[in-house]
Amino acid sequence: MGHFHHMGMSSGDDNSTMAPSHHHPTSSASHSHDHMMMMMPMTFYFGFKNVELLFSGLVINTAGEMAGAFVAVFLLAMFYEGLKIAREGLLRKSQVSIRYNSMPVPGPNGTILMETHKTVGQQMLSFPHLLQTVLHIIQVVISYFLMLIFMTYNGYLCIAVAAGAGMGYFLFSWKKAVVVDITEHCH
């Protein structure tokens, strides 16, 4: 893998307009190898200098900015857990309202019978399903953002992701578990 990068650096030197801005490749091969490896860390580190976060304009340089990024990532992970729980709740609510659909039907002797229709699933164009789809897209995007944040290998940001996920699960799943307990305690 090191040879590949070394060849890439030396081919860049052939273009005379690019040579002054590049690191001179006549230095030892291991040095340019290190230079290429520093751009994307592949091991965990703790630091707050020159940390790129997701977007090209978002660079962390000071401890204060790292603290702000920590809080933002923490809240994002908490929001992701809450979104998961909220989607489960919405799904359960919309399915219950469809499942037990009983309607009066005239019986054989003139009596009125209650016929219970069980409809499984949702219509494609119904509002609950469209809302679930929009929330699903948001959930997928946020989960990929959290993965990319963890991929920066920055120790502070990774701890923020894990702690935010734990706190979000603790706060939102608590409510869900209590609701499940009250309504489904006959299981």
Added chain:
Amino acid sequence: MAMHFIFSDEVVLLFDFWSVHSPAGMALSVLVILLLAVLYEGIKVGKARLLHQALMSLSISTSQQLIEETDENSSSSDAPPVSRTHLRWFLCHFGQSLLHVAQVVIGYFVMLAVMSYNTWIFFGVVLGSGVGYYLAYPLLSMT
């Protein structure tokens, strides 16, 4: 960083000290990653079982409280059992949250190991997930 799968005996995984140079080291690393994937699948099943056990014990204890309340017909002894149940539920849920944090961290570690683009490590992850699922999921329905 190479963006394609390669077969190699050299890789640095997750931490600075975990650098592999030899086939023996690579075999050991694949085994560790395999066990990590097995642990991940196990934690997923463990969380579901813990929640189910907590709900079962909680529903039993609340129904017992209701039976005691109707028998005794006194409102003074309500406070201690209710707070004991709440404390038990709080501890149970706190334990589940810790388990969730462990699941998130291990999941990300396995993702980063796959990101090393080393094909042996990738095989270890896939095999570990399969073995973990095979061992853990029967325990899910064994209640």
